[in-house]
Amino acid sequence: MPVVGVIGAGQLARMMQPAAIALGIGIKVFGEAEGSSAHQAVTKVGDYNDFEQLLEFAKTVDVITFDHEHVPTAVLERLVAEGYSVRPGPNALKHAQNKLTMRRKLTELGLPQPIWQAAKTEAEVAQFLESHGPKIVVKTPIGGYDGKGVRVIAAVSEVSDWLFNIDAFGGELLLEEKVEFSGELAQLSARRPSGEFRAWPLVSTFQQAGVCSEVVAPAPKTSRHSEAEQIARTIAEGLGVSGVMAVELFELPSGEILVNELAMRPHNSGHFSIDAAITSQFEQHLRAVLDLPLGETSSTSKFAVMINLLGVDSENDFVRHYPKAMAMFPQIKFHMYEKAPRQGRKMGHLTLQGDDLTELLAAGLACRNLLYNR
Numbered sequence: 001m002p003v004v005g006v007i008g009a010g011q012l013a014r015m016m017q018p019a020a021i022a023l024g025i026g027i028k029v030f031g032e033a034e035g036s037s038a039h040q041a042v043t044k045v046g047d048y049n050d051f052e053q054l055l056e057f058a059k060t061v062d063v064i065t066f067d068h069e070h071v072p073t074a075v076l077e078r079l080v081a082e083g084y085s086v087r088p089g090p091n092a093l094k095h096a097q098n099k100l101t102m103r104r105k106l107t108e109l110g111l112p113q114p115i116w117q118a119a120k121t122e123a124e125v126a127q128f129l130e131s132h133g134p135k136i137v138v139k140t141p142i143g144g145y146d147g148k149g150v151r152v153i154a155a156v157s158e159v160s161d162w163l164f165n166i167d168a169f170g171g172e173l174l175l176e177e178k179v180e181f182s183g184e185l186a187q188l189s190a191r192r193p194s195g196e197f198r199a200w201p202l203v204s205t206f207q208q209a210g211v212c213s214e215v216v217a218p219a220p221k222t223s224r225h226s227e228a229e230q231i232a233r234t235i236a237e238g239l240g241v242s243g244v245m246a247v248e249l250f251e252l253p254s255g256e257i258l259v260n261e262l263a264m265r266p267h268n269s270g271h272f273s274i275d276a277a278i279t280s281q282f283e284q285h286l287r288a289v290l291d292l293p294l295g296e297t298s299s300t301s302k303f304a305v306m307i308n309l310l311g312v313d314s315e316n317d318f319v320r321h322y323p324k325a326m327a328m329f330p331q332i333k334f335h336m337y338e339k340a341p342r343q344g345r346k347m348g349h350l351t352l353q354g355d356d357l358t359e360l361l362a363a364g365l366a367c368r369n370l371l372y373n374r
Contacts, residue, residue, distance in 0.1 A: 008067025009036035186269035276304030
């Protein structure tokens with residue numbers, strides 16, 4: 001039985017566990033702390049920045065993959081040099097770890113993206129702001145996620161602290177035009193090392209304070225499904241991706257789509273696939289990193305809606321409200337991540353399937369409000 005090692009013990013690693021059990025695949029998780037979301041499969045707790053600790057873990061598994069993108073590239077390159085399988089490999093993963101590296105590669109591949117520029121100085125930020133203002137988006141190339149490391153600014157002074165500490169972000173900041181988009185989309189796909197590629201339906205995503213709040217599959221108001229899939233294929237093949245990858249996209253009022261960001265792991269936009277696709281993103285990721293044939297990605301219903309459950313305070317874990325919510329909404333699938341409550345934290349999600357999108361959204365939002373005790 002092959003064994004997959006996952007670095008990171010968050011909810012993504014947690015949701016790989018049932019898929020591994022169903023496939024008869026072993027799974028071991030390298031966690032950063034006790035009591036993590038994926039604690040049932042944690043076999044080692046330590047520091048993923050420490051090569052010797054990761055090497056010890058690598059010796060116990062057949063392939064290493066990830067719950068997040070924060071493991072230093074240099075550490076992964078040493079593992080590969082020692083002969084261990086890391087998927088996605090560091091040469092691909094660096095494009096999800098560093099937004100400037102991603103922008104440069106996407107430019108090389110000729111893919112549509114916002115106007116962008118690297119900047120090291122106040123003068124460079126001021127010049128870009130003058131050319132593309134009145135507001136621009138500034139991102140830290142490394143370390144950002146779920147809206148962190150992103151600022152919309154109208155004056156250079158609003159990023160003076162980042163410029164002062166620029167070495168902490170790799171020595172440069174990423175400047176982008178502020179795109180006036182009509183919607184946000186995500187294209188989930190998977191590729192195995194031997195080249196097979198499959199994509200799920202393009203989805204619409206909706207954000208709350210920079211964090212994904214709802215997902216609708218398939219995206220109901222766009223005609224760019226084929227184009228989005230081709231963009232994902234070009235990226236996956238051009239970067240040599242192994243595993244699941246999400247391409248986050250902006251859709252403009254003209255219908256044009258632009259690449260926003262990449263994630264080379266299972267992604268929040270694909271959680272609907274657990275209940276509403278023939279092959280979930282978590283099963284597919286395990287298949288892909290082991291170079292097994294990929295599963296069919298078709299949906300099992302006309303529409304699926306995923307509703308994120310974000311923490312409302314430090315007390316409400318939502319479980320106490322289960323009996324009433326389950327009684328009122330028997331059609332909803334509940335997924336909880338067993339995480340300590342904290343405002344804004346991803347605590348779980350709900351999934352609904354059916355033919356009437358309006359009804360699905362109404363039921364999902366009503367159930368969330370009940371769990372929030374509103």
